[in-house]
Amino acid sequence: MRQVTGPVSKQAWSPDKLRQQFPILQREVGGRPLHYLDNAATTFSPRCVQDAVAHYENHSRSNVQRGMHQLGIEATDAFEAARGSVARYLNAASCDEVIFTSGTTFGVNLAAHCLGQSLQSGDEIVVSQAEHHSNFVPWQQLCQHYGVRMRLIPVLANGSLDLSGLDQVITERCRVVAVSQISNVTGSITDLQTITRQARRHGALVFVDGAQAAPHGPLDVQALDADFYAFSGHKCYGPTGIGALWIRSPVLASLPPFLTGGGMIERVDIQGTRYASGYRRFEAGTPPVAQAIGLGAALDWLMTLPWRGIRAHEQALSRQLLAGLSQVGGLTLLGEAAAQDRAPIFSFDIEACHSHDICQILDGYGVALRGGHHCAQPLMQALGLVATSRASIAVFNTDADIAALLCGLHDAVETLR
Ligand code: PMP
Numbered sequence: 001m002r003q004v005t006g007p008v009s010k011q012a013w014s015p016d017k018l019r020q021q022f023p024i025l026q027r028e029v030g031g032r033p034l035h036y037l038d039n040a041a042t043t044f045s046p047r048c049v050q051d052a053v054a055h056y057e058n059h060s061r062s063n064v065q066r067g068m069h070q071l072g073i074e075a076t077d078a079f080e081a082a083r084g085s086v087a088r089y090l091n092a093a094s095c096d097e098v099i100f101t102s103g104t105t106f107g108v109n110l111a112a113h114c115l116g117q118s119l120q121s122g123d124e125i126v127v128s129q130a131e132h133h134s135n136f137v138p139w140q141q142l143c144q145h146y147g148v149r150m151r152l153i154p155v156l157a158n159g160s161l162d163l164s165g166l167d168q169v170i171t172e173r174c175r176v177v178a179v180s181q182i183s184n185v186t187g188s189i190t191d192l193q194t195i196t197r198q199a200r201r202h203g204a205l206v207f208v209d210g211a212q213a214a215p216h217g218p219l220d221v222q223a224l225d226a227d228f229y230a231f232s233g234h235k236c237y238g239p240t241g242i243g244a245l246w247i248r249s250p251v252l253a254s255l256p257p258f259l260t261g262g263g264m265i266e267r268v269d270i271q272g273t274r275y276a277s278g279y280r281r282f283e284a285g286t287p288p289v290a291q292a293i294g295l296g297a298a299l300d301w302l303m304t305l306p307w308r309g310i311r312a313h314e315q316a317l318s319r320q321l322l323a324g325l326s327q328v329g330g331l332t333l334l335g336e337a338a339a340q341d342r343a344p345i346f347s348f349d350i351e352a353c354h355s356h357d358i359c360q361i362l363d364g365y366g367v368a369l370r371g372g373h374h375c376a377q378p379l380m381q382a383l384g385l386v387a388t389s390r391a392s393i394a395v396f397n398t399d400a401d402i403a404a405l406l407c408g409l410h411d412a413v414e415t416l417r
Contacts, residue, residue: 011304015313019396021046032366035401040184040212040345040392041370042234045298049238052297053290064289065263079289082296083279086244089299090229091220096278097252099245100292104211105134107230107245108178110282111207112138114255115176119146124173126204128153128161128190129382130183133375135209139178153179153195155382159186159334159347166198174204181213181224185374185388186335187345189213196225205251211235215394216314216343217307227251233291237394238298242291245282252278259284310395315339317393317402321346324406328413334388344393347374353416355389361415365408367401 019025024044027034036044060074067073080095087095101107119125125139129152143150151169154162161179170177177199181190192208199206207228213219214231221229228251233242247255257264257275261284266274275281318339325331330351336342350358355371362369370390373380380386391405 010306013306013309015396015398019398021048022396023047023050025396029366029368030364033400033404035365035367035404037391037393037397037401037405038368038370039215039394039397040235040390042240043215043237043394044396045237045239045294046301048301049294049297053239053294056290056293061290063286075289078293078296079287082292085296085299085303086246089214089218089303090244090246091218091222092246093222093249097246097249099247099279099282100287100295101230101243101245102241102288103232103234103243104132104209104230105232107228107243108135108138108207108209110245110258111178111228111230111247112142113258115205116142116146117256119148119175121147122173123175124149124151124171126151126153126170126174126177126199128179129155130159130161130186130188130376130379131178131180132184132209132211133377134211135178135180135207136378139176148175149173152378155379157383158188158336159183159379159383160188160336161190163191163194166194170195170198170202170204172202174199174202176205176207178207178209180209180211182216182343182345183335183376183379184212184345185347185376185379185390187212187343187347187392188335189341189343192224192226200225212343212345215302217305217310218303221246221248233295233298236295236298237302239291239294242288242295244295255281257281257284261285263287305395314344314393314395317397317399318342318344318346320399320402321391321393321405324402324409328409330413334383345390346392347388347390349385349388350413353413355387357416358389358409358412361412362405362408365404365411367405367408369405 022044062071062075064076064079083095083098086098156162196206206226208226210229210231215236227248229246234240264284266276332349334347359369359371372387
């Protein structure tokens with residue numbers, strides 16, 4: 001079993017130095033500087049990530065885990081080194097617990113599919129009402145398919161989870177609890193400790209959707225006491241089409257495969273197939289090698305950032321944004337009111353202004369926001385909303401981005417009312 005090791009030296013950091021590492025930040029939109037605040041959807045890659053992908057493509061491109069030649073060996077080494085980077089970033093106990101996926105959605109589907117076969121009638125699965133559809137629909141489908149009851153952790157008026165009745169929702173019938181660590185709509189941080197404690201009391205497994213938490217600094221899945229942790233590379237400064245699913249070793253060993261085919265077998269006979277052990281059982285077919293190498297580079301890069309300074313910077317921007325939003329008449333902000341109690345993801349509804357109109361007007365200012373239901377319609381239904389506008393901050397954002405957003409927003413509201 002390969003262990004997770006490796007020293008990390010921190011890079012000297014300033015917002016300007018950091019911005020220089022992102023080629024795309026040089027571009028303009030409609031003749032104006034780009035103010036990209038849609039990072040919760042997808043963020044940009046620094047040059048070192050692009051270089052790592054280009055190096056594989058131009059130097060070692062070949063298949064992995066089967067090459068008998070120099071290029072195949074180099075590609076496999078780089079691919080497995082990337083798995084090591086994921087394991088280090090998550091503080092997994094071993095690289096063997098890390099499965100490359102195409103992203104969070106794939107990770108949820110893998111877990112739901114593999115767990116389904118062990119469900120029995122009378123079992124229950126618990127998700128929250130604030131989940132992204134990716135961490136909602138696969139469980140809902142599973143419940144419908146196996147005749148199992150899906151129960152919901154409700155939300156408060158601001159969209160944060162209401163854990164006051166948790167012992168009524170997670171009971172002895174519960175087999176799996178699936179929740180996000182940070183909401184992609186409200187920026188609320190889930191109290192995972194309380195949820196895992198209640199799940200453990202009844203022997204339920206815990207699946208954590210880390211899509212919005214993983215971009216905000218190295219994690220410790222062992223301390224979380226969860227069983228599954230899924231995230232996406234493209235929200236973590238890595239390529240699209242890649243992500244990872246961590247599964248605690250004993251749980252991983254107990255699961256049947258998801259997809260079958262080449263690469264996931266120990267032996268195939270005409271009579272039947274013996275599956276490979278560890279993560280290999282879940283990686284059928286040729287994996288997205290270049291993307292995995294890019295993800296490894298992105299996480300290595302994230303581990304060089306001085307997170308104390310970055311968080312202080314993100315909080316200063318959050319305070320600036322919150323102060324500005326509080327000046328907009330008829331604006332309702334979802335999530336916690338104070339910058340230090342939340343992640344830098346801000347959804348708001350403005351009376352008499354549709355979010356699509358707001359986003360379109362702001363695009364004319366070079367400001368990229370997200371508008372809509374954010375793939376969280378059950379949450380929107382609970383809050384009596386159809387859509388919100390959302391600004392989400394990344395490590396390269398500056399006060400100029402927030403100022404541009406607030407300036408554009410005032411003009412948008414004046415135009416739309
Ligand atoms: N969960 C959450 C909380 C998300 O924010 C997202 C992406 N918006 C997903 C799951 C799905 O991620 P992906 O599309 O990369 O699979």
